[in-house]
Amino acid sequence: MELTSALGKLKVRKRETAQSTEGRQLAELQPNTQIVEQYKEKKVLQWFCNGCQKPCLQIREESRCICGHRLKYHNDKGKRKCKENGCPCKGFFYIVAEGSWILRCQCKHKGVDHDPNTHACKRRNCGCTKFKSPWVCNCDCPWSMHEQQEATIMVKTFSVNNDEFKEINPWQDLKRGIDHK
């Protein structure tokens, strides 16, 4: 069967035997359905700490680039050039943000005040030549020890009655140390 490909574990279960929480919830909502769970590979961007040797944050589709545009408005290949009209950004550069809080440079100006390619500040008389934040991550390592990295993770997907596989709670197990103020 094609579904049992290299992509990972495949479990086919009827309603009565579905064991995962999500599977049970789906089965309760829709009786007499066949639910197939499958783990699939997904390419993502992580914000990796070179001090701790672990990813501290998952970079999401909604995450902002130094150009001010979200990851989803950038190409998903190569350096991830920005696709927004008139934006000169040639490669996505992650700016940590949480809620209404967004990372600032040590020159006190925002990411968007900097050139998206040279990362030099565009504000008059600033003199900042490269965006660098004094912010310290929850892992206790400085911002400068982190870098964005491509990674492949396994995500759980579901198919109901041979429908298209849909991802469920893709980031749940991966979010760590996120409580910046």
Ligand SMILES: [Zn+2]
């Ligand atoms: Zn842009």
Ligand SMILES: [Zn+2]
């Ligand atoms: Zn950009």
Ligand SMILES: [Zn+2]
């Ligand atoms: Zn600056």
Ligand SMILES: [Zn+2]
């Ligand atoms: Zn500045």
Ligand SMILES: [Zn+2]
């Ligand atoms: Zn960190």
